[in-house]
Amino acid sequence: MPDAPTAKGRATRARIVEGAAEVLREQGVVFTTLDDIRGRTGTSKSQLFHYFPDGKDELLLAVAxxxxxxxxxxxxxHLGSLDSWESWYRWRDAVVERYERQGDECPLGSLFLQVGRSRPGSRAIVTELMRQWQEQLARGMRALQAGGLVSPAFDVDRAAAALLAGIQGGVAIMMSTGDTSHxxxxxDNAIENLRASATGHTGK
Amino acid sequence: MPDAPTAKGRATRARIVEGAAEVLREQGVVFTTLDDIRGRTGTSKSQLFHYFPDGKDELLLAVAxxxxxxxxxxxxxHLGSLDSWESWYRWRDAVVERYERQGDECPLGSLFLQVGRSRPGSRAIVTELMRQWQEQLARGMRALQAGGLVSPAFDVDRAAAALLAGIQGGVAIMMSTGDTSHxxxxxDNAIENLRASATGHTGK
DNA sequence: CCAAAAATGGACCGGCAAGTCCAGAATGAG
DNA sequence: CTCATTCTGGACTTGCCGGTCCATTTTTGG
Known part of the structure; x- marks a missing residue:
């Protein structure tokens, strides 16, 4: 029952998901019990199973x-309007800041390791997230091309894929080492490559 | 008791770690019990706790x-001798092949999510791994510089950090989407940047 | 060959947390 | 109003799994 008939029901369900997300971020998936979530969200066991009949996995998937x-x-x-160098730098800072704030907890990563193979839908969530993310990066790069700031010969798709990988890895490394330099x-590397392409094709 | 006095003891301990690593890779940390490990390694409960007195966490750390x-x-x-373009490409293929073979299981990642904050040593393992990995990449880049294949102005440290991040992220994305393109x-992006630097500084 | 230490086998315990159940309170439709 | 549906509370069950314990066997050092 992913949807609740009444408004009250929907509110409760949302409260559970948000509260669960908080707890999971604080304690980590492995160490969080349904009772923890129950306590945080002010709900009862039966409510949890009322809104998520398939139990913990279903709830975790919703949180994911x-x-x-x-x-x-x-x-x-920022991500929606990457059409100038300034906007790229602002976005860059927003990303770093966002993940610095998040600290060493990786809600998504741990969520999927828990749910992982058991639930079919889990993989789709992350795949879709990556797809959209990369698409927006590519769109930003094309905007630079359209503005004449980047060479038309620049391989946008590959650069976007590589950048996305770099972000994911940078975040992952930060999670485990506490260091944001990667x-x-x-x-910075990705943006500089874009800029290099701008001047690069003038060296004809 | 990380070390065992007798040869037989060391062999058993090693058998436990290796067998546990297998099981963990197959089933995932979350779904693996000490009994699974016991079964796979042909040992008894008391042996597990004999060699890893602090229990499961200590064993998981050893596997990590x-x-x-x-x-x-x-x-x-390959990683040890990145001193020519060919060697870089061979290494590239080895990395892709290694992670393709590994498939969608991330032994290290899940291990640390489980042990994570509880054990102090866990973070050190991954930090050290990243340090060594990046160091070898940087060394390879400097070898190219020394051979005149890459501009001396090339920022090796940043490129190595970015490449490491790209690898980690590429692997992470592959884990969850099954796609190796990232x-x-x-x-490819990283290597091409190196090559671009080779010709780039000739455009004086 | 013989103590002492190390290694092994496996029964057993205890707690914890997911999941069940039903009774009762709110809500909504007509 | 009233009856069906939805929502809520919380006690209870159940199985699992990490960890303990001790008896027994094997190895080692002298």
């Missing part, structure tokens, strides 16, 4: 979707 | 170290 939606939302409005290196 | 060591070992001999894009 919730967190996935936040990822791109947190990068707005994330920053990946971002 | 074991897996971390494999990561760099699997990239040899990993390949990150690798």
């Amino acid at each position: 979707q919730f967190e996935a939606d936040r990822v791109l939302a947190d990068q707005q409005p 994330l920053e290196a990946a971002l | 170290q074991f897996e971390a060591d494999r990561v760099l070992a699997d990239q040899q001999p 990993l390949e894009a990150a690798l």
Whole structure:
């Protein structure tokens, strides 16, 4: 029952998902019990299973979707308008800041390791997130091309894929080492490649 | 008792770690019990606690170290001698092939999510792995510089950090989507940047 | 060959957390 | 108003799994 008939029901369901997301971010998936979530959200066991009949996995999946939606939302409005060098730098700072704030907890990563193979839908969530993310990066690069700031010969798709990988890895490394330098290196490197392409094709 | 007095003891301990690593890779940390490990390694409960008195966490940490060591070992001999373009391409292929073979299981990642904050040593393992990995990449780039294949102005440290991030992210994306294109894009992109630097400084 | 230490086998315990159940309170339709 | 539906509370069950314990066997050092 992913949808609740009444308004009250929908509100409760949303409260559960948001509260669960909080707890999971604080304690980590492995160490969070349904009772923790129950306590945080002021609900009872039966409510949890009323809104998520398939139990913990279903709830975790809902939280995963919730967190996935936040990822791109947190990068707005910058990610949506990457059409000038300034906007790229602003976005770069927003990304670093967002993940610095998030600290060493990786809600999505751990969520999927838990749910992983058991639930079919889990993989789709992350795939879709990556697709949208990369698409927006590519769109930004094409905007630079359209503005004449980047060479038309520049391989946007590959650069966007590489940048996305760099961000993911930078974040992952930051999670485990506490060091943001890899994330920053990946971002700066990518932007500088874009800029190099701008002057690069003038060397005819 | 990380070390065992007798040869037999050391052998048993090693058998446990290796067997545990297998099971963990197959089933994932979350779904693996000590009994699974016991079954696979042909040992008894008391042996597990004999060699890992602090229980499951200590065993998982040992497996994490074991897996971390494999990561760099699997990239040899290529990673050790990145002194020509050919060697870089061979290494690139070895990395892709290694992670394609590994498939969608991330032994290290899940291991640390489980052990994570509870054990102090866990973070050190991954930090050290990243340090060594990046160092070898940087060394390879400097070898290219020394051979005159790459401009001396090239920022090796940043490029190495960005490349490492790209690899990590590429692998992470591959884990969850099954698609290796991001990993390949990150690798190809990095190598091409190196090559671009070679010709780039000739455009004086 | 013989103590002492190390290694092994496996029964057993205890707690915890997911999931069940039903009774009762709110809500909404007509 | 009233009856069906939805929502809520919380006690209870159940199985699992990490961890303990001790008896027994094997190895080692002298």
